[in-house]
Amino acid sequence: MEPEPRTLHAKAAAASTGWLLLLGIILIAANLRAPITAVGPLIGTIRDDLGLSNTLAGMITTLPLIAFALLSPVAPKLARRFGMSPVLLSSLILLVIGIVLRSASNISSLLIGTVIMGLAISICNVLMPSLIKEKYPLQIGVMIGVYAVAMNLSGAIASGISVPVASQTGLGWKGALGLWGVLAVIAILFWIPQLGRQHNKSQITKSKEKRTNLWKSSLAWQVTLFMGLQSMLFYVVISWLPEILKSQGMSSDSAGWVLSIMQLALLPLTFIAPILAGRMKNQIVLVIATALFLFIGIGGLLSGNHLVLLWSILMGIGAGCSFSIAMAFFGLRTSNSHDAAELSGMAQSVGYMLAAIGPTLFGYLHDMTHGWKIPLIVLLVITVLLLIFGIAAGRNRFIGAPKT
Numbered sequence: 001m002e003p004e005p006r007t008l009h010a011k012a013a014a015a016s017t018g019w020l021l022l023l024g025i026i027l028i029a030a031n032l033r034a035p036i037t038a039v040g041p042l043i044g045t046i047r048d049d050l051g052l053s054n055t056l057a058g059m060i061t062t063l064p065l066i067a068f069a070l071l072s073p074v075a076p077k078l079a080r081r082f083g084m085s086p087v088l089l090s091s092l093i094l095l096v097i098g099i100v101l102r103s104a105s106n107i108s109s110l111l112i113g114t115v116i117m118g119l120a121i122s123i124c125n126v127l128m129p130s131l132i133k134e135k136y137p138l139q140i141g142v143m144i145g146v147y148a149v150a151m152n153l154s155g156a157i158a159s160g161i162s163v164p165v166a167s168q169t170g171l172g173w174k175g176a177l178g179l180w181g182v183l184a185v186i187a188i189l190f191w192i193p194q195l196g197r198q199h200n201k202s203q204i205t206k207s208k209e210k211r212t213n214l215w216k217s218s219l220a221w222q223v224t225l226f227m228g229l230q231s232m233l234f235y236v237v238i239s240w241l242p243e244i245l246k247s248q249g250m251s252s253d254s255a256g257w258v259l260s261i262m263q264l265a266l267l268p269l270t271f272i273a274p275i276l277a278g279r280m281k282n283q284i285v286l287v288i289a290t291a292l293f294l295f296i297g298i299g300g301l302l303s304g305n306h307l308v309l310l311w312s313i314l315m316g317i318g319a320g321c322s323f324s325i326a327m328a329f330f331g332l333r334t335s336n337s338h339d340a341a342e343l344s345g346m347a348q349s350v351g352y353m354l355a356a357i358g359p360t361l362f363g364y365l366h367d368m369t370h371g372w373k374i375p376l377i378v379l380l381v382i383t384v385l386l387l388i389f390g391i392a393a394g395r396n397r398f399i400g401a402p403k404t
Contacts (some may be wrong), residue, residue, distance in 0.1 A: 002011060003118065007211060010280040015263070016316060017030070017354075017359035018192070019082070020193050021135065021194060022049030022146075023190050024187070024190045024191045024193075024194055025128065025131070025132070025143070025146070025147060025150075026146065026147075026150045027145045027150075027153075027186060027190050027191070028088065028092065028124055028128060028185035028187050028191065029128065029146075029148075029150035029151040030150045030151065030153075030154040030183060030187070031092070031121070031124070031154070031180070031183055031184050031187055032124055032125060032128075032151050033120050033151050033154060033155030033158070034154040034157070034158035034180050034183065034186075035095070035098075035099055035117055035121070035158070035177070035180045036061065036121070036155070036178055037155040037156070037159040038158040038159065038160045038162045038176065038177055038180060039161075039162075039177065040061065040062055040159055040238075040369055041162045041163045042162050042163065042166060042173045042177070043060065043061070045166065045173045046060065046110075046173050046236060049173065050106075050107050050110065052107065053091055054096060056107070056267070058112055059111065059114075060110070060111075062118060062213045062356055063115055063118055064114060064115075064121065064122075065110065065118070065235070065352045065353075065355050065356040066118070066352075066353075066354075066356050067115055067121075067122055067351035068118060068121070068122040068125060068348060068349075068352035069241045069348075069349050069350075069351075069352040069356060070122075070139060070347035070349070071118075071119050071122040071123065072125070072126050072344075072345045072346075072348040072352065073345045073346060073349050074123050074343070074345070075087070075122065075123045075125075075126035075127055075185055075344075075345050075347045076126065076127070076130070076158065076342045076344070078123065079341060080288025080338070083112070084127055084130070084131055084134075084344045085191070085194045085195050086122060086195060086256065087115065088124060088127060088131075088191060089188065089191050089192065089194075089195065089213060090118045090176075091121075091123040091124050091403060092120070092124075092169065092184055092187050092188045092191060092384075093114050094115055094116060094119065094120035094186060095115075095120035095121065095124075095181075095184045096115030096181050096184045096185060096188070097115055097116055098112070098113045098114070098115075098116030098118075098119075099177065099178060099180055099181040099184060100178060100181055101116060101151050101200075102114050102117060102178075102330065103114025103174040103175070103178035103181075104169070104174075105174070107292075110126070115145065115397065116204070120402035122352075123189055123347070124228070124349055125344075126341065126344045126345045126346070127333060127341060127347055128147060129144065129147075129339075129340055129341075129344045130330070130337045130338075130340040130341035130344055131325055132147065133330070133331040133334070133340040134142060134337035135299055136287035139278075140274070140278050140328060140331040140332065141272075141274040141275040141277055141278020141279060142224050142278070142363060143272045144272035144274035144278075144324060144327045144328045144331070145270065145272065145273070146271070147322065147327070148270045148271065148320075148323060148324045148327060149267055149270050149271045152266060152267055152320070152323075153267060154183075156260065156263045156264055156267070158180065158233060158385065159260070159261060159263070161335065162176050162177075163176075165179065167230075174324075178292055178388035181260070181359040196203055196374060197403050206292035211396065213320055214339070214342050214343055214399060217399050217400070218344060219392075219393065219397055219401050220333075220343055220347075220397050220399075222335055222389050222392040223329045223330070223347055223393045224343075224347040224350050224351070224392040225350070225385075225389040225392045226287075226322075226325075226347075226386060226389045227326040227327055227329075227347035227348065227350070227351040227395045228347070228351040228353075228354040228355075229253070229382055229385055229386040230319070230322035230323055230326055230351075230387065231352060231354055231355040231358075232351075232354040232355055232357070232382060233294065233319065233322070233358075233379065233382060233383065234319045234323065234355070235321075235355040235356075235358050235359055236358045236359050236362045236379065237262075237315055237319065238259070239362070240258060240359065240363065240364075240366075240375075241255070241258070241259050241262065241312065242258075242259055242361055243255075244301065244372050244376075245258055245308055247305060248308065249307065251389050256308060257383075258308060259312070259394070260306045260314050261309065261312065261313065262312040262313060262315060262319075263316060264310075264316075265313040265317055265320070266298040266314035266316040266317060266319050266320025266321075266322075266323075267320065269317050269320040269321045269324070270320035270321070270324050273286065273320065273321040273322075273324040273325055273328075274292070274325065274328040277324070277325055277329075277332065282390060282394050282395050282396040283328075283329075283332070283390050283393075283394035284389075284390075284394040284395065285379070286325060286394070287320070287323070287325065287387065287390035287393075287394045288320050288378050288387065288390075288391070290318050290321040290325060290386075291318070291383055291384075291386055291387035291390065293314050293315070293317045293318030293321065293381045294314075294315060294318030294319070294322070294377065294386070295383050295384075296310075296311075296314050297311045297312065297313075297314030297315035297316075297317075297318060298315060298376060298379050298380055299385060301315075301376060301381060302372075302376040302377065302380070318361065322390075325394075326347070326351075327393075328348075329343075330344045330347065333393065333397065333398060333399055334398060334399050334400075335398045335399075335400065339399055339400065341387055343399065350384040362375050362379075365378060369395050
């Protein structure tokens with residue numbers, strides 16, 4: 001018996017919907033780091049063009065992290081009130097506005113646009129793991145891997161092409177930063193079809209979900225501190241690794257290449273780690289391996305020998321694993337998409353506050369000690385703490401479930 005035309009049409013429509021959702025997730029993920037990482041290589045040009053102080057120039061990269069920390073707990077509440085898909089679409093529109101304002105001609109619009117952009121990205125940061133939990137409950141590891149690779153790959157590309165685009169196309173720093181608004185517009189076009197398909201469904205499921213006070217859950221705090229410590233480590237290394245390498249005799253160009261290689265090294269493990277995490281009964285072994293990569297990499301850098309590329313690659317692998325594991329924890333340690341969104345908001349709020357503090361604290365320790373030994377030892381201590389909280393978070397439990 002041949003399938004009825006209606007059945008074939010329904011299957012084709014479902015497949016089309018699935019691909020549109022997948023592409024929408026990938027495109028949103030691609031917008032979550034590129035607008036930020038594009039700034040670093042151009043910060044000197046922006047500073048000189050607008051006559052900024054170093055402190056004000058530093059705010060261009062710090063403001064989004066502060067916005068992430070402040071708005072992250074609010075994102076799940078917005079999703080419950082208005083629906084996840086409409087909130088994500090509104091955030092993408094807000095992101096375009098922020099990127100355009102940031103690329104305008106004066107200091108105030110630069111800073112205001114940066115804040116708006118940070119607020120938009122923070123909402124997407126929080127809600128995407130919850131969306132994956134809801135739409136792909138049996139494929140959390142694979143989808144977190146796809147999401148994390150899209151985010152990190154676009155971020156690495158953005159930091160690599162910003163200077164060539166600004167200098168070789170005649171667009172300048174404003175055009176090089178504003179160009180990323182095109183990617184956000186493409187994401188909007190792919191996300192619009194999701195409104196009718198997902199809004200009503202989310203409204204139905206949310207009423208059935210048991211709500212948990214995550215701020216009183218020890219497991220939620222263990223996941224949160226794991227997320228926070230890995231964020232701090234990543235942003236400290238991204239901010240200061242070139243300076244550390246230059247202090248060891250490396251040229252500025254070579255130090256920049258090492259940083260790029262470190263970011264590329266984390267991509268494969270960023271995809272593989274959450275898949276392994278999703279297939280494991282618990283994630284303790286994965287956490288231990290991740291901490292070892294970071295500890296050996298930081299320890300090697302502290303030793304001062306010349307295998308800096310190896311140490312940087314190991315740190316990149318550890319950073320990629322720890323980020324993906326943290327993202328996977330939001331789905332693996334919760335029993336419903338509401339708790340996943342709340343945990344994501346809580347963990348990213350604390351995480352990005354630590355990320356904003358970390359590079360400044362690291363630089364302060366360097367100024368106080370006139371060297372990198374003590375700051376790197378502090379990073380080793382943070383890695384040990386990451387291991388402790390990661391082992392606790394990696395046990396096979398659910399937030400809100402009775403202890404056995």
